[in-house]
Amino acid sequence: MYRRIFYIVLYIGILLTACEAERTDMHSPRENFEALWKIMDEYYCFFDYKQIDWQEVYDRYSPQVHESMDQYELFDLLGKMLEELKDGHTNLISSFNTSRYWAWYEDYPANFSSDILNNYLGKSNEYKQVGGIKYRTLDEGRIGYIYYGSFATGIGDSQLDDIFDYFKACHGLIIDIRDNGGGTLSNSDRIASRFPDEKTLVGYIQHKTGRGHARFSDPYPIYLLPSERIHWTRPVVVLTNRRCYSAANNFVQKMSRMSQATILGDRTGGGSGFPFHSELPNGWSIRFSASPMLNEKKEHTEFGIDPDIHVSLTTEDSMKGRDTLIERAIHFLRLSE
Secondary structure: OHHHHHHHHHHHHHHHHHHHHOOOOOOOHHHHHHHHHHHHHHHOOOHHHHOOOHHHHHHHHHHHOOOOOOHHHHHHHHHHHHHOOOOOOOEEEOOOOEOOOOHHHHOOOOOOOHHHHHHHHOOOOOOEEEOOEEEEEEOOOOEEEEEEOOEOOOOOHHHHHHHHHHOOOOOEEEEEOOOOOOEOHHHHHHHHOOOOOOOEEEEEEOOEOOOOOOOEOOOEEEEEOOOOOOOOOOOEEEEEOOOOEOHHHHHHHHHOOOOOEEEEEOOOOEOOEEEEEEEOOOOOEEEEEEEEEEOOOOOEOOOOOOOOEEOOOOHHHHHOOOOHHHHHHHHHHHHOO
16 A cells, blocks of 8 residues: 555656746746646646636636735735645645644534543553553443544554553453544554454545546555454444544544444544645745545545544533543443443
Protein backbone atom coordinates (compact mmCIF):
# COMPACT_ATOMS: atom_id res chain seq x y z
CA MET A 1 0.00 0.00 0.00
CA TYR A 2 2.66 2.52 1.05
CA ARG A 3 4.83 1.77 -1.99
CA ARG A 4 1.79 2.57 -4.15
CA ILE A 5 1.19 5.81 -2.26
CA PHE A 6 4.89 6.70 -2.63
CA TYR A 7 4.69 6.39 -6.41
CA ILE A 8 1.47 8.40 -6.50
CA VAL A 9 3.13 11.20 -4.52
CA LEU A 10 6.23 10.99 -6.72
CA TYR A 11 4.07 11.24 -9.87
CA ILE A 12 2.23 14.30 -8.56
CA GLY A 13 5.54 15.82 -7.51
CA ILE A 14 6.94 15.47 -11.03
CA LEU A 15 3.85 17.15 -12.48
CA LEU A 16 4.05 20.03 -10.03
CA THR A 17 7.78 20.44 -10.51
CA ALA A 18 7.27 20.66 -14.26
CA CYS A 19 4.62 23.31 -13.68
CA GLU A 20 6.92 25.31 -11.39
CA ALA A 21 9.83 25.05 -13.84
CA GLU A 22 7.88 27.18 -16.29
CA ARG A 23 7.56 30.07 -13.85
CA THR A 24 9.71 33.09 -13.45
CA ASP A 25 10.25 34.88 -10.14
CA MET A 26 6.83 36.40 -9.64
CA HIS A 27 5.91 38.19 -6.43
CA SER A 28 2.94 40.42 -7.24
CA PRO A 29 -0.48 39.70 -5.66
CA ARG A 30 -1.98 39.01 -9.08
CA GLU A 31 0.68 36.50 -10.08
CA ASN A 32 0.46 34.64 -6.76
CA PHE A 33 -3.32 34.55 -6.94
CA GLU A 34 -3.17 33.12 -10.45
CA ALA A 35 -0.54 30.56 -9.44
CA LEU A 36 -2.56 29.31 -6.46
CA TRP A 37 -5.78 29.07 -8.42
CA LYS A 38 -4.03 27.14 -11.21
CA ILE A 39 -2.29 24.66 -8.88
CA MET A 40 -5.59 23.82 -7.24
CA ASP A 41 -7.43 23.72 -10.56
CA GLU A 42 -5.03 21.14 -11.94
CA TYR A 43 -4.25 18.96 -8.93
CA TYR A 44 -6.94 19.22 -6.23
CA CYS A 45 -8.92 15.96 -6.17
CA PHE A 46 -12.41 16.71 -4.83
CA PHE A 47 -13.89 19.34 -7.16
CA ASP A 48 -16.41 16.99 -8.76
CA TYR A 49 -17.29 15.11 -5.57
CA LYS A 50 -17.96 18.38 -3.71
CA GLN A 51 -19.65 19.94 -6.74
CA ILE A 52 -17.41 23.01 -6.59
CA ASP A 53 -17.34 25.31 -9.61
CA TRP A 54 -13.72 26.46 -9.34
CA GLN A 55 -14.08 28.83 -12.29
CA GLU A 56 -16.98 30.55 -10.51
CA VAL A 57 -14.78 30.86 -7.41
CA TYR A 58 -12.11 32.48 -9.58
CA ASP A 59 -14.63 34.93 -11.01
CA ARG A 60 -15.66 36.04 -7.50
CA TYR A 61 -12.20 36.39 -6.00
CA SER A 62 -10.19 37.67 -8.95
CA PRO A 63 -11.70 41.21 -8.88
CA GLN A 64 -10.65 41.51 -5.22
CA VAL A 65 -6.95 41.22 -6.09
CA HIS A 66 -5.09 44.52 -6.53
CA GLU A 67 -1.43 45.44 -6.68
CA SER A 68 -1.56 47.68 -3.61
CA MET A 69 -2.43 44.74 -1.34
CA ASP A 70 0.08 43.99 1.40
CA GLN A 71 1.07 40.41 2.19
CA TYR A 72 -1.45 40.11 5.02
CA GLU A 73 -4.37 41.20 2.86
CA LEU A 74 -3.29 38.84 0.09
CA PHE A 75 -2.92 35.96 2.53
CA ASP A 76 -6.38 36.55 3.98
CA LEU A 77 -7.96 36.66 0.53
CA LEU A 78 -6.22 33.49 -0.66
CA GLY A 79 -7.12 31.76 2.60
CA LYS A 80 -10.79 32.64 2.14
CA MET A 81 -10.69 31.30 -1.40
CA LEU A 82 -9.30 27.99 -0.12
CA GLU A 83 -12.09 27.82 2.48
CA GLU A 84 -14.47 27.32 -0.43
CA LEU A 85 -13.05 23.78 -0.68
CA LYS A 86 -14.21 22.86 2.85
CA ASP A 87 -11.12 20.73 3.29
CA GLY A 88 -9.17 20.35 6.53
CA HIS A 89 -6.18 19.06 4.56
CA THR A 90 -5.88 22.31 2.60
CA ASN A 91 -3.66 25.02 4.08
CA LEU A 92 -1.79 28.07 2.88
CA ILE A 93 1.41 28.40 4.90
CA SER A 94 3.47 31.57 5.26
CA SER A 95 6.07 32.74 7.76
CA PHE A 96 3.38 34.64 9.69
CA ASN A 97 0.22 32.51 9.44
CA THR A 98 -1.37 29.25 8.34
CA SER A 99 -4.84 29.26 6.83
CA ARG A 100 -7.10 26.48 8.02
CA TYR A 101 -10.59 25.11 7.66
CA TRP A 102 -11.87 23.67 10.93
CA ALA A 103 -15.64 23.86 10.47
CA TRP A 104 -15.61 20.06 10.11
CA TYR A 105 -15.52 19.95 13.92
CA GLU A 106 -16.05 23.53 15.18
CA ASP A 107 -19.67 23.57 13.99
CA TYR A 108 -20.56 20.38 15.90
CA PRO A 109 -20.85 19.20 19.53
CA ALA A 110 -17.52 18.09 21.00
CA ASN A 111 -18.85 14.87 22.57
CA PHE A 112 -15.63 14.71 24.55
CA SER A 113 -14.17 16.23 27.71
CA SER A 114 -10.60 15.61 28.81
CA ASP A 115 -11.60 16.48 32.39
CA ILE A 116 -14.32 13.81 32.39
CA LEU A 117 -11.92 11.35 30.76
CA ASN A 118 -9.60 11.79 33.73
CA ASN A 119 -12.38 10.46 35.96
CA TYR A 120 -12.00 7.15 34.12
CA LEU A 121 -8.23 7.13 33.74
CA GLY A 122 -7.73 8.11 37.36
CA LYS A 123 -4.56 9.61 38.79
CA SER A 124 -1.27 9.31 36.95
CA ASN A 125 -0.32 6.20 38.93
CA GLU A 126 -3.62 4.48 38.12
CA TYR A 127 -3.17 4.14 34.36
CA LYS A 128 -0.29 3.14 32.12
CA GLN A 129 1.17 5.12 29.23
CA VAL A 130 3.39 4.13 26.31
CA GLY A 131 4.03 6.40 23.35
CA GLY A 132 0.81 8.29 22.70
CA ILE A 133 -1.42 5.65 24.31
CA LYS A 134 -2.95 5.75 27.78
CA TYR A 135 -4.53 2.51 28.95
CA ARG A 136 -6.09 0.73 31.93
CA THR A 137 -8.90 -1.68 32.76
CA LEU A 138 -12.47 -0.62 33.54
CA ASP A 139 -15.52 -2.38 34.97
CA GLU A 140 -13.56 -4.22 37.65
CA GLY A 141 -11.00 -5.51 35.18
CA ARG A 142 -13.46 -6.94 32.68
CA ILE A 143 -12.93 -4.31 29.97
CA GLY A 144 -9.71 -2.91 28.55
CA TYR A 145 -9.60 0.80 27.73
CA ILE A 146 -7.19 2.59 25.37
CA TYR A 147 -7.08 6.32 24.70
CA TYR A 148 -5.03 7.34 21.66
CA GLY A 149 -5.22 11.10 21.12
CA SER A 150 -2.99 11.46 18.04
CA PHE A 151 -1.60 9.13 15.42
CA ALA A 152 1.29 11.59 15.12
CA THR A 153 2.74 9.96 18.24
CA GLY A 154 4.20 6.56 17.52
CA ILE A 155 3.57 3.16 19.06
CA GLY A 156 5.73 0.10 18.52
CA ASP A 157 4.79 -3.55 18.00
CA SER A 158 6.44 -4.61 21.25
CA GLN A 159 4.51 -1.93 23.13
CA LEU A 160 1.26 -3.12 21.57
CA ASP A 161 2.13 -6.68 22.58
CA ASP A 162 2.48 -5.51 26.18
CA ILE A 163 -0.85 -3.65 26.03
CA PHE A 164 -2.80 -6.60 24.61
CA ASP A 165 -1.11 -8.97 27.02
CA TYR A 166 -2.18 -6.68 29.89
CA PHE A 167 -5.78 -7.03 28.66
CA LYS A 168 -5.65 -10.82 28.24
CA ALA A 169 -8.24 -11.40 30.99
CA CYS A 170 -10.65 -8.77 29.59
CA HIS A 171 -13.70 -9.89 27.63
CA GLY A 172 -14.00 -6.60 25.72
CA LEU A 173 -11.94 -3.61 24.62
CA ILE A 174 -12.65 0.10 24.11
CA ILE A 175 -10.40 2.10 21.77
CA ASP A 176 -11.13 5.79 22.27
CA ILE A 177 -9.81 8.02 19.47
CA ARG A 178 -12.00 11.05 20.12
CA ASP A 179 -10.19 14.32 19.35
CA ASN A 180 -7.57 12.40 17.35
CA GLY A 181 -6.87 14.76 14.44
CA GLY A 182 -4.76 12.23 12.54
CA GLY A 183 -1.06 11.75 12.00
CA THR A 184 0.80 8.85 10.42
CA LEU A 185 -1.11 6.11 8.60
CA SER A 186 1.46 3.51 9.65
CA ASN A 187 0.56 4.08 13.32
CA SER A 188 -3.14 3.49 12.68
CA ASP A 189 -2.30 0.44 10.55
CA ARG A 190 -0.11 -1.01 13.28
CA ILE A 191 -3.05 -1.10 15.68
CA ALA A 192 -5.71 -2.07 13.14
CA SER A 193 -3.61 -5.04 12.00
CA ARG A 194 -4.17 -6.68 15.41
CA PHE A 195 -7.82 -7.39 14.56
CA PRO A 196 -8.25 -9.14 11.16
CA ASP A 197 -7.70 -12.88 10.87
CA GLU A 198 -7.03 -12.67 7.14
CA LYS A 199 -6.00 -10.22 4.43
CA THR A 200 -8.88 -7.74 4.32
CA LEU A 201 -9.90 -5.19 1.70
CA VAL A 202 -10.28 -1.88 3.55
CA GLY A 203 -10.49 0.66 0.73
CA TYR A 204 -9.07 2.09 -2.47
CA ILE A 205 -6.86 4.99 -3.57
CA GLN A 206 -6.75 6.91 -6.86
CA HIS A 207 -4.36 9.44 -8.35
CA LYS A 208 -4.77 12.20 -10.90
CA THR A 209 -3.84 11.19 -14.45
CA GLY A 210 -4.17 14.64 -15.96
CA ARG A 211 -5.17 18.23 -15.29
CA GLY A 212 -8.91 17.81 -15.75
CA HIS A 213 -11.03 17.71 -12.59
CA ALA A 214 -12.33 14.21 -13.40
CA ARG A 215 -9.13 12.60 -14.68
CA PHE A 216 -8.25 9.82 -12.24
CA SER A 217 -6.69 6.40 -12.35
CA ASP A 218 -8.79 3.33 -11.70
CA PRO A 219 -9.20 2.74 -7.94
CA TYR A 220 -6.28 0.73 -6.57
CA PRO A 221 -7.23 -1.67 -3.72
CA ILE A 222 -5.79 -1.25 -0.23
CA TYR A 223 -5.56 -4.34 1.95
CA LEU A 224 -4.94 -4.66 5.68
CA LEU A 225 -2.74 -7.64 6.51
CA PRO A 226 -3.11 -9.38 9.87
CA SER A 227 -0.21 -8.85 12.22
CA GLU A 228 1.91 -11.86 13.12
CA ARG A 229 1.94 -10.60 16.72
CA ILE A 230 -0.76 -10.83 19.44
CA HIS A 231 -4.28 -10.64 18.00
CA TRP A 232 -7.51 -9.42 19.59
CA THR A 233 -10.49 -11.58 18.64
CA ARG A 234 -12.98 -10.49 21.30
CA PRO A 235 -15.46 -7.58 20.95
CA VAL A 236 -14.00 -4.09 20.52
CA VAL A 237 -15.77 -0.72 20.51
CA VAL A 238 -14.17 2.30 18.81
CA LEU A 239 -15.29 5.69 20.20
CA THR A 240 -15.46 8.56 17.72
CA ASN A 241 -16.39 12.23 17.48
CA ARG A 242 -16.18 14.99 14.88
CA ARG A 243 -12.52 15.68 15.71
CA CYS A 244 -11.49 12.27 14.34
CA TYR A 245 -9.82 13.34 11.12
CA SER A 246 -7.39 12.17 8.44
CA ALA A 247 -5.47 9.10 9.73
CA ALA A 248 -8.08 8.73 12.50
CA ASN A 249 -10.85 8.70 9.90
CA ASN A 250 -8.81 6.09 8.02
CA PHE A 251 -8.47 4.00 11.19
CA VAL A 252 -12.25 4.03 11.66
CA GLN A 253 -12.66 2.92 8.06
CA LYS A 254 -10.33 -0.03 8.66
CA MET A 255 -11.96 -0.99 11.96
CA SER A 256 -15.41 -0.86 10.39
CA ARG A 257 -14.28 -3.85 8.30
CA MET A 258 -13.52 -5.97 11.39
CA SER A 259 -16.26 -8.43 12.35
CA GLN A 260 -15.67 -8.00 16.09
CA ALA A 261 -15.64 -4.17 15.98
CA THR A 262 -18.44 -1.67 16.62
CA ILE A 263 -18.09 2.07 15.97
CA LEU A 264 -19.86 4.15 18.64
CA GLY A 265 -20.21 7.92 19.03
CA ASP A 266 -20.55 10.64 16.42
CA ARG A 267 -19.75 10.88 12.72
CA THR A 268 -16.03 11.40 12.15
CA GLY A 269 -14.70 14.63 10.69
CA GLY A 270 -13.48 12.96 7.49
CA GLY A 271 -10.37 14.02 5.63
CA SER A 272 -9.84 11.23 3.10
CA GLY A 273 -7.64 13.08 0.61
CA PHE A 274 -3.96 12.13 0.64
CA PRO A 275 -2.22 15.52 1.06
CA PHE A 276 0.54 16.99 -1.09
CA HIS A 277 2.56 20.24 -1.01
CA SER A 278 3.49 22.84 -3.60
CA GLU A 279 4.84 26.40 -3.49
CA LEU A 280 3.74 29.82 -4.71
CA PRO A 281 6.14 32.24 -6.45
CA ASN A 282 6.48 34.30 -3.26
CA GLY A 283 7.62 31.26 -1.26
CA TRP A 284 4.35 30.47 0.52
CA SER A 285 3.55 26.77 0.77
CA ILE A 286 0.24 25.24 -0.26
CA ARG A 287 -0.94 21.90 1.11
CA PHE A 288 -3.96 20.21 -0.42
CA SER A 289 -5.76 16.92 -1.02
CA ALA A 290 -4.30 15.34 -4.16
CA SER A 291 -5.35 11.67 -4.11
CA PRO A 292 -8.76 10.47 -2.91
CA MET A 293 -8.94 7.46 -0.60
CA LEU A 294 -12.22 5.52 -0.82
CA ASN A 295 -13.91 2.91 1.35
CA GLU A 296 -14.35 -0.73 0.38
CA LYS A 297 -17.47 0.19 -1.63
CA LYS A 298 -15.47 2.82 -3.55
CA GLU A 299 -17.36 5.59 -1.74
CA HIS A 300 -15.81 8.83 -0.51
CA THR A 301 -15.35 9.37 3.24
CA GLU A 302 -14.09 12.96 2.86
CA PHE A 303 -17.01 14.23 4.95
CA GLY A 304 -16.77 11.52 7.59
CA ILE A 305 -17.93 8.04 8.58
CA ASP A 306 -21.13 7.38 10.50
CA PRO A 307 -20.95 5.21 13.63
CA ASP A 308 -22.80 1.92 14.00
CA ILE A 309 -24.32 3.30 17.21
CA HIS A 310 -24.86 7.06 17.46
CA VAL A 311 -24.28 8.35 21.00
CA SER A 312 -23.79 11.94 22.19
CA LEU A 313 -22.36 13.21 25.46
CA THR A 314 -25.39 14.36 27.45
CA THR A 315 -25.52 17.46 29.63
CA GLU A 316 -26.88 15.39 32.51
CA ASP A 317 -23.97 12.96 32.39
CA SER A 318 -21.45 15.79 31.99
CA MET A 319 -22.76 17.48 35.12
CA LYS A 320 -22.18 14.21 37.00
CA GLY A 321 -18.68 13.74 35.57
CA ARG A 322 -19.81 10.76 33.51
CA ASP A 323 -18.87 10.08 29.90
CA THR A 324 -22.01 8.94 28.06
CA LEU A 325 -20.01 7.27 25.29
CA ILE A 326 -17.75 5.29 27.61
CA GLU A 327 -20.73 4.22 29.72
CA ARG A 328 -22.64 3.10 26.63
CA ALA A 329 -19.61 1.19 25.38
CA ILE A 330 -19.24 -0.59 28.73
CA HIS A 331 -22.94 -1.51 28.67
CA PHE A 332 -22.63 -2.79 25.09
CA LEU A 333 -19.61 -4.94 25.94
CA ARG A 334 -21.32 -6.37 29.03
CA LEU A 335 -24.13 -7.58 26.78
CA SER A 336 -21.53 -9.17 24.49
CA GLU A 337 -20.15 -11.46 27.21
